[in-house]
Amino acid sequence: MGHSHDHSHSHAPAEINRAFKVGIGLNAAFVLVEAAAGLYTDSLALLTDAGHNLMDVAGLLLSMLAFRLAKAQPTSRFTYGFQKSTVLVSLGNAVLLLVAMGGIGYEAIQRFYSPQTVPGDTIALVAGIGIVINTLTALLFFRQKEHDLNVKGAYLHLMADALVSAAVVVAGLLMPRLNWYWLDPVLGLVVAVVVVASTWSLLRDSLVLSLDGVPANVNPETIRNQMLKNPAVLDVHHLHIWAMSTTENALTAHVVIATELNGTELYQVKQELRHSLEHLSIQHATLETESPDDPCLDTHHHH
Numbered sequence: 001m002g003h004s005h006d007h008s009h010s011h012a013p014a015e016i017n018r019a020f021k022v023g024i025g026l027n028a029a030f031v032l033v034e035a036a037a038g039l040y041t042d043s044l045a046l047l048t049d050a051g052h053n054l055m056d057v058a059g060l061l062l063s064m065l066a067f068r069l070a071k072a073q074p075t076s077r078f079t080y081g082f083q084k085s086t087v088l089v090s091l092g093n094a095v096l097l098l099v100a101m102g103g104i105g106y107e108a109i110q111r112f113y114s115p116q117t118v119p120g121d122t123i124a125l126v127a128g129i130g131i132v133i134n135t136l137t138a139l140l141f142f143r144q145k146e147h148d149l150n151v152k153g154a155y156l157h158l159m160a161d162a163l164v165s166a167a168v169v170v171a172g173l174l175m176p177r178l179n180w181y182w183l184d185p186v187l188g189l190v191v192a193v194v195v196v197a198s199t200w201s202l203l204r205d206s207l208v209l210s211l212d213g214v215p216a217n218v219n220p221e222t223i224r225n226q227m228l229k230n231p232a233v234l235d236v237h238h239l240h241i242w243a244m245s246t247t248e249n250a251l252t253a254h255v256v257i258a259t260e261l262n263g264t265e266l267y268q269v270k271q272e273l274r275h276s277l278e279h280l281s282i283q284h285a286t287l288e289t290e291s292p293d294d295p296c297l298d299t300h301h302h303h
Contacts, residue, residue, distance in 0.1 A: 083245030124172030
């Protein structure tokens with residue numbers, strides 16, 4: 001398993017970068033078309049969809065920036081490099097989306113009281129193009145979405161967009177035939193709710209990571225037990241786990257080791273621990289070893 005996995009991982013950066021470029025280009029072009037059509041037809045559904053797509057372009061741009069920054073080398077001041085920018089970008093992205101949807105919801109509620117006649121077929125046509133573009137772009141990210149929270153965010157937005165565009169197509173076709181022009185603001189509201197719902201977990205995850213919380217895919221208990229399984233390890237304390245970026249996690253811990261080990265054996269134990277931690281998605285482990293009669297133990301137990 002090890003080899004094939006590493007192989008796919010080495011291609012990921014180039015592939016993700018390409019996906020970002022194509023995605024940004026396609027979506028930016030479409031946003032212009034859709035916004036123009038929305039203004040021309042005076043359709044709230046089209047405008048919300050364009051707003052939603054614009055958020056995607058902004059999100060994709062931010063995610064690409066974060067993705068590139070994460071590769072930048074550490075400096076004397078930023079000793080971890082700029083990987084944490086990926087977390088801040090996820091957070092910013094979530095906040096931006098929530099603000100935009102608030103505005104759209106407000107406008108939709110205003111429209112309920114005075115529904116306007118809008119050209120449904122034109123709306124359906126434009127939104128139809130949107131489905132194709134969103135689906136194509138989402139597929140670009142599909143393979144890499146589990147590698148990175150940002151890529152997953154991009155993928156989720158694009159899939160949500162394709163669904164939204166589909167709803168707009170249906171509404172566009174129904175409005176002129178059934179004279180249901182209230183569908184336009186209703187859809188605007190529904191879209192806003194869907195986006196808020198899907199953004200909520202992104203907001204929560206990125207807030208946790210920006211506060212150096214333990215990432216969602218890591219269980220501190222499992223990690224502790226895994227470390228204690230090593231025969232040389234008597235106890236583990238001062239265990240800290242946090243995210244360095246949306247893809248890499250770090251850990252520091254004090255490990256109490258049986259006294260009779262020599263330098264070489266100690267090194268061996270550390271290597272074993274690091275290796276077992278890598279399987280639990282901890283890429284950077286810093287381990288401090290102590291002997292059983294170390295004073296640090298007493299202070300720990302008094303807590």
